[in-house]
Amino acid sequence: MTRALRLGALRVGYEVRAYFRQGDTVFFTFLFPVVLLTIFSVSFSEANFGQTADGDEITAAWFFLPAMLAAGVLLSGLQNLAIDIAVEKSNGTLKRLAGSPLPVTSYFIGKIGQALATGILQAFVLLILAFTVFRVPLPEDPALWGQFAWIFLLGVTTSAILGIALSSVPRSGASATAVVIPIVLVLQFISGIFLRFSDLPEWLQQVAAIFPVKWMAQGMRSVFLPDELVVLEPNETWNLPGIALALGIWFVVGLVLTVLTFRWVRKNQ
Amino acid sequence: MSAHENVVEVRDLRKTYGDVAAVDGISFEIHRGETFALLGPNGAGKSTTIEILEGYRERTSGEVRVLGTDPWRASLDWKARLGIVLQSSGETGAVTVREQLSHFAALYPNPRDVDEVIAAVGLEHKANSLIRKLSGGQRRRVDVAVGIIGRPELLFLDEPTTGFDPEARRSFWQLVRTLQSEGTTIVLTTHYLDEAAQLGDRAGVIAGGRMVDIAPIDSLGGADARIPIVRWVEGGEAREERTATPGAFVASLIARLGPEPENLEVFRPSLEDVYLDLVGHEHAADLGQEVAS
Known part of the structure; x- marks a missing residue:
């Protein structure tokens, strides 16, 4: 097991280095939420997102920052890994690894580590942009940052393991984006990433609550939005235990699916 | 380790897909330290046989022992004793030749020196280039380098020199001779009969899923x-x-x-x-x- 962990750590370094050399993934996965936050902040600059208890106006950037942080968690984990692994399965990378004494656990640690490393950096860039350019007030209470840390870590890990599980669905590397992107897009639309969650019909909110993205977005709002806006949430609560439970269940589901479906090499290839 | 210890033992191996038998009952042995060439036209069952020996495919029936173990149920320790050069290079993430070899070296208990291996395949000047920027022949040499970095006891070379120019092929043969002199057992498939004749001690010829002959190269066919x-x-x-x-x-x-x-x-x-x-x-x-x- 220590060997699996040691090689897993080695894989993280290898994966992260390769990730940042891929111009297209860096742009479409890593910088995408940054680009979107900028677009939303500029295009909705006249729209009304309410006021804080102190009478400060809630800007579009402030309103969309938690949504974009949640989108980043989804993209760095689920979208990135589902496509990445499906492509590696098709282009021979996994076949080569299968012939080496690399434990499969180390491979997963490498992928989850890559998602975490890139996700953390992405969140950092989003927060800096929001704070410096769009003047979004960030939480001062350390407890809120602790809350951010656990929601973020649980979110990325769950998102990553679901990405690994989803990677066995595309039949080829070429079809991977066609399979993964629509799933990710639909989830973002119904989970309060692109559209205000409180504007969605209640039945759709309930459908979204089955999936993990809604909970990631809600968790991020609980950290970064002023507490008064809790009235817009379902049952007027941030429901932190619900967030932990939903993400935890999806983590286990992803883990079980991964163990059941992951193969180095497609059968009868 | 007796002189005739068998590194590979195959008895009545069969692999069927539906009604089609890709491998139809073949038997052979490979002794420690020898280079065994597996010859045959495309679709004859060569690659299927090799992939069963490498542990990639499950057999339908028959007995297979590679380094004393059933490849389909083999452990990571068993994999650490093999070197595999697959038929197609595939692609690699955005890493350099040296990064790739250092990474793979770290997976094995007793690897060769990374720089020595890079020199052995003649890629000293490309050591810091991204693998995907190399030519097809150079990428093939990276495959060979990755195959031998773990100091394998048993090395599979599946059409290793496809895409090599004559000079690269000669220096590859030289590299294989060095491996042979170190006692490495080698299983080679190739379409180049001169290559089989240069490197092989014995050859098996597969056609239509059957072993039609198996003999020292210079007495094939009787x-x-x-x-x-x-x-x-x-x-x-x-x-x-x-x-x-x-x-x-x-x-x-x-x-x-x-x-x-x-x-x-x-x-x-x-x-x-x-x-x-x-x-x-x-x-x-x-x-x-x-x-x-």
């Missing part, structure tokens, strides 16, 4: 297959005769037909002729296309 052939044209008709005494036979032809029999030739079948005879003519046509393409 002694009779190498008996010289005399060809000539007599009365407008092409004739040929296999004979162990071609000189005497030609003398008798001259006595009968005059001093210059029409289109007279005497030739000794080459390895390629013997091979083409073994795999049969329909397969021979495939091979011709393969070599031409």
Whole structure:
């Protein structure tokens, strides 16, 4: 097991280095939420997102920052890994690894580590942009940052393991984006990433609550939005235990699916 | 470790897909330290056999032991004793030659020195280049380097020199000879019979999922297959005769037909002729296309 962990750590370094050399993934996965936050902040600059208890106006950037942080968690984990692994399965990378004494656990640690490393950096860039350019007030209470840390870590890990599980669905590397992107897009639309969650019909909110993205977005709002806006949430609560439970269940589901479906090499290839 | 310890043992191996038998009951052994060439046209069952030995495919029936273990149920420790150069290079993430080799070296308990391996495959000047920016032949050499970095006891080379220029092929052969002198057991598949003749101790020829011959390379097909052939044209008709005494036979032809029999030739079948005879003519046509393409 220590060997699996040691090689897993080695894989993280290898994966992260390769990730940042891929111009297209860096742009479409890593910088995408940054680009979107900028677009939303500029295009909705006249729209009304309410006021804080102190009478400060809630800007579009402030309103969309938690949504974009949640989108980043989804993209760095689920979208990135589902496509990445499906492509590696098709282009021979996994076949080569299968012939080496690399434990499969180390491979997963490498992928989850890559998602975490890139996700953390992405969140950092989003927060800096929001704070410096769009003047979004960030939480001062350390407890809120602790809350951010656990929601973020649980979110990325769950998102990553679901990405690994989803990677066995595309039949080829070429079809991977066609399979993964629509799933990710639909989830973002119904989970309060692109559209205000409180504007969605209640039945759709309930459908979204089955999936993990809604909970990631809600968790991020609980950290970064002023507490008064809790009235817009379902049952007027941030429901932190619900967030932990939903993400935890999806983590286990992803883990079980991964163990059941992951193969180095497609059968009868 | 006796001199004839078997590194690979295959008995009555079968692999079927539906009603089609890709491998139809083959048996052979590979001894420690030897280089065994597996020859045969495309689709004959070579790659399927190799992939079963490497642990990538499950067999339908038969006995297989590689380094004393069933490859389908093998452990990571077993994998650490193998080196595999797959038939196709595939792609690699955005890493350099040295990064790739250092990474793979770290997976093995007793790896070779990374710089020595890079030098052995002649990529010193490309060590810091991204693998995806290399030419096809250079990428193939990275494959070979990754295959030997773990100091394998048993090395699989599946068409290793496809895409090499003649010079690169010669230096690859030199590298294989070094590995042989270190005691590495090698399983080689190739479409180049000169390569099999240069490197192989013994060869097995597979056609139609069956092992049609297995022998030291210079006695494939049996002694009779190498008996010289005399060809000539007599009365407008092409004739040929296999004979162990071609000189005497030609003398008798001259006595009968005059001093210059029409289109007279005497030739000794080459390895390629013997091979083409073994795999049969329909397969021979495939091979011709393969070599031409």
